[in-house]
Amino acid sequence: MAAKEISVKKYVVRLSSEERERLEALVWKGKSSARRLLKARILLKADVSEGGDGWSDSRIIEALETSPSMVYRARKQLVEEGFDAVLSRKQRAMPAVERIFDGEKEAKLIALACSKPPKGRVRWTLRLLENKVVELDIVDRASDSTIGRVLKKTFSSPIVESAGSSRRRPTARS
DSSP states (O other): OOOOOOSSOSSOOOOOHHHHHHHHHHHHHOOSOHHHHHHHHHHHHHOOSTTSOOOOHHHHHHHHTOOHHHHHHHHHHHHHHOHHHHHSOOOOSSOSSOOSOOHHHHHHHHHHHHSOOOTTOSSOOHHHHHHHHHHTTSOSOOOHHHHHHHHHTSTTOTTOSSTTOOOOOOOOOO
């Protein structure tokens, strides 16, 4: 069964010459994300203004090998939210995962890592730090990889021998 052509569009794309030039430059350079480039191409093909192609949705879908919903959403977003909203990703209101270590907790972790290690140990390990931050009630839970990421940001990390230097140490020749 052939796809139906809808002659009356709810979201009609009419680009100004400036917007059209920006989209053409974006596509020509090709340095943006694939999704951003696809949306730019969709808008250029769907543009019904003087300089535009005015293609139908089915022709755009076939030419750009995309889904009908992608074409519809690009049109809708342009009309409802504006030109810049189509080309930029929507920012999340809240991060996907809440940060375990804020500034204060991070400072306590660094102070602990720089302190003297437990008796019988030469230095702090990530596992020891993991257990100690929970024991001291700095955080409820933390993995050794999280602690490693936090400490990696500091130059005085006790888990890194060179503390930022990547030069090899001289060795005794035999």
